[in-house]
Amino acid sequence: MDLVKDLEDRLLFAIPKKGRLSQPCLDLLRGSDIKFNKPQRLDITLVRNLPIALVFLPAGDIPRLVQRGRIDLGITGRDQIAEYQLRDPPRDDGKGIDEVLALPFGGCKLQVQVPKDGDITEPKQLVGKTVCTSFHHLTSSYFAKFEADATGAAANGDANGELKTEIEWAGGSVESSIALGDAVGIVDLVESGDTMRAHGLKAISTVLESTAVLIKSKRARNPELVNLIASRIRGVITAQAYVLCTYNIKRELLPIASKVTPGKRAPTINSLEEEGWVAVSSMVERKKIAEVMDELERIGAEDILVRTIENARSS
Ligand SMILES: Nc1ncnc2c1ncn2[C@@H]1O[C@H](COP(=O)(O)OP(=O)(O)OP(=O)(O)O)[C@@H](O)[C@H]1O
Numbered sequence: 302m303d304l305v306k307d308l309e310d311r312l313l314f315a316i317p318k319k320g321r322l323s324q325p326c327l328d329l330l331r332g333s334d335i336k337f338n339k340p341q342r343l344d345i346t347l348v349r350n351l352p353i354a355l356v357f358l359p360a361g362d363i364p365r366l367v368q369r370g371r372i373d374l375g376i377t378g379r380d381q382i383a384e385y386q387l388r389d390p391p392r393d394d395g396k397g398i399d400e401v402l403a404l405p406f407g408g409c410k411l412q413v414q415v416p417k418d419g420d421i422t423e424p425k426q427l428v429g430k431t432v433c434t435s436f437h438h439l440t441s442s443y444f445a446k447f448e449a450d451a452t453g454a455a456a457n458g459d460a461n462g463e464l465k466t467e468i469e470w471a472g473g474s475v476e477s478s479i480a481l482g483d484a485v486g487i488v489d490l491v492e493s494g495d496t497m498r499a500h501g502l503k504a505i506s507t508v509l510e511s512t513a514v515l516i517k518s519k520r521a522r523n524p525e526l527v528n529l530i531a532s533r534i535r536g537v538i539t540a541q542a543y544v545l546c547t548y549n550i551k552r553e554l555l556p557i558a559s560k561v562t563p564g565k566r567a568p569t570i571n572s573l574e575e576e577g578w579v580a581v582s583s584m585v586e587r588k589k590i591a592e593v594m595d596e597l598e599r600i601g602a603e604d605i606l607v608r609t610i611e612n613a614r615s616s
């Protein structure tokens with residue numbers, strides 16, 4: 302395969318090659334009918350049924366390539382975009398990143414963490430101490446405001462002059478750095494909190510909240526194809542987030558039932574052969590379906606069925 306030539310007319314779409322975002326992205330691609338076979342060791346793959354090439358990269362490398370227009374479309378975390386843009390702020394040169402769609406995975410918070418039983422309870426107490434992180438720019442800029450306050454206090458004779466926070470970079474396992482004596486505090490991602498608690502740490506503040514996002518380069522080629530992909534991904538997300546609920550109910554109870562299952566626009570109502578009864582079908586948020594079924598049963602609905610949605614297109 303002549304990679305350079307093969308890529309010429311293809312939309313380049315970057316996908317995290319490892320880590321927490323990798324599998325959900327592969328699931329999205331499968332649901333969007335983007336067909337490919339990834340050869341071993343090769344991180345660029347031609348899609349079989351669309352003029353797209355997938356590029357598998359670390360999540361942290363994706364914002365730079367999208368901002369510079371080397372890649373047209375990508376999925377990464379908002380945290381990674383924020384970190385990169387502090388390093389290389391977007392300029393007025395036609396390059397840059399547009400967020401197309403927030404995705405329902407990769408939700409986490411970038412938090413300042415310290416030993417659970419220690420004396421530190423506020424981030425300003427870390428000024429002048431060592432903080433370990435994989436997010437050097439976000440952490441430096443977060444502590445800069447506390448450093449400025451502390452510098453003002455020192456000028457008034459309230460502090461001892463050690464006002465610069467030392468930011469140490471680590472590529473992973475950041476939580477271990479406190480036990481190793483390499484840092485007094487850390488700034489790292491927290492989702493369930495299990496890793497933080499396992500290391501005897503607690504969060505004392507939040508630097509940023511993040512989720513995975515679909516982004517496009519301001520210089521993206523082939524806007525029609527970008528829209529097609531975004532629309533397919535939106536459909537997969539809707540299908541994952543909703544179920545289809547159908548039930549039978551007496552026509553006179555329809556106004557109450559429609560409040561329980563209003564659907565995305567409105568419920569679909571069909572007459573039944575039995576006089577005075579209707580069949581209702583409505584999309585319901587997956588996470589609310591148990592409560593909705595309880596409520597439907599309580600108001601007199603019968604034959605309540607719930608089905609998964611294979612795919613969807615809706616506004
Ligand atoms: N615990 C988590 N829960 C949810 N999302 C997370 C979590 N950890 C990281 N993320 C998201 O995933 C992105 C990539 O981080 P992750 O650590 O998974 O990748 P990586 O560092 O490339 O992989 P690895 O840690 O396996 O080497 C983060 O920037 C963040 O947006």
Ligand SMILES: O=P(O)(O)OC[C@H]1O[C@H](OP(=O)(O)OP(=O)(O)O)[C@H](O)[C@@H]1O
Binds near residue numbers: 489491495496497
């Ligand atoms: O709150 P939790 O659900 O426990 O998740 C948080 C952990 O997830 C990420 O680590 P990852 O799995 O990427 O390992 P790493 O530290 O080696 O990067 C992050 O850096 C935290 O350590």
Ligand SMILES: [Mg+2]
Binds near residue numbers: 320473
């Ligand atoms: Mg990681």
